[in-house]
Every structure is written in structure tokens, then in C-alpha cells.
Amino acid sequence: DSQMTQSPSSLSASVGDRVTITCQASHDVSKFLNWYQQKPGKAPKLLIYDASNLETGVPSRFRGSGSGTDFIFTISSLQPEDFGTYYCQQYKNFTLFGPGTKVDVK
């Protein structure tokens, strides 16, 4: 059965820190991998599509990279408004979300 894993499952970081989240697919998904941010009580927001493309209006401190089975999402300098849960999503053969990484700002 295909699955997505994310690590860490949660993290706490200070304003200005560099934050890195990884997403691993159980099979090759090429570049068909997206990243979302979700804040409590709100709908997810698309940040990155096709592994590395920044959605319009999303700050450049958010960055995505990777292909195949291993992907990295980075916030170059964490801001107070960046708290929330981050999800990866693949769409190579079917649509599947990762379990999420909760980010707290210290």
C-alpha cells in the first residue's frame, strides 16, 4: 500500500530559525509533490506545487526541493505567523496526503 511519511511529526523553533521538514513517498512520485500550510480551524493553504514551485503570493522564505521519493520543505527564516501544520501531498498515481508536521513558534 502506498504511503507518505513526514518527519518530524512536530517541532518547536524560534523566530529567525531555519526549519526543515522532510516528506518521503513509498514509491517514485517524480516531481508530483505539493506542500500546504494549515492553521487551526482554517482550511489548508497551498504553498508549493510540483516540488519546488512557489504558489503566487507565498513569501519566498518558503522553499521546496526534491524528486522521486525524497522531498524537503524549508522555511529559511521562521516568522511568528508560520505556526501551523504542514502537509505534503503527492499526485503521481493517486492523491495522497502525508500525516503532517506541526510547527510551533517558541
Place this chain on the structure above:
Amino acid sequence: QVQLQEWGPGLVKPSETLSLTCGVSGGSISSYYWTWIRQPPGRGLEYIGYTYYTGATNYSPSLRSRVTMSRDTSKNQISLKLRSVTAADTAVYYCAKANYCVGDSCDWFDTWGQGTLVTVSS
């Protein structure tokens, strides 16, 4: 700019049918693909399926036997029906726009409704 808004009963009894509607404003549903995604309380996101303005649909294999999606182009609305619900179907249900879907796959979801919580309980 396209906006989405879901509505429907917030409480459904076990074994009954969950019915939700999503209204699309700021654009026509005769473009793009319109999807439903759900999120149980405190848990992750689960893709349910999509409908296209032609009437084409495709559903997640895990829910395929219980789901029906449809669209009303005259009202610019899409709808979701989930039959024989149990407590496991308690979730926030989102409608979301995708640019392209084929088979069991939709590319990315760039516009979302605010979500509506449906609780399954007697």
C-alpha cells in the same frame, strides 16, 4: 477570484446519508475540477474524489462504494453524498478546486472552502 462555501447538516445519524453542497462564486464551475477532502478532528487530510462540469466523477477507492458527487451548472454548485455513515465519517468536509484530475489523481488544490464540520451521532 474563485471562492468556495460549503453547507449542509452538521449532525447526521449513523446509517443515514451525509449530504453537502459547495457553492462556487467568482468563477464558473465549467472550468477546473471540483473536489471534496475531509479531515477527522485532530487528524490529517483525506481525499474523497472529484467532479468535473461534464458530469465526470472519480472517487477514492476507500470510499467509492458509498460516495456520489454531482454538479449543478445552473446554480454553480457541486454536491457530495456519503451513504451509510458511521462515527468514522465525522470530519470537517472541504470542497477545493484542482486544475486537473485524471483517474484517482488531482494535481493540487489551490482554492478551498472554509470547511464544514459533520458529526455522525445518534
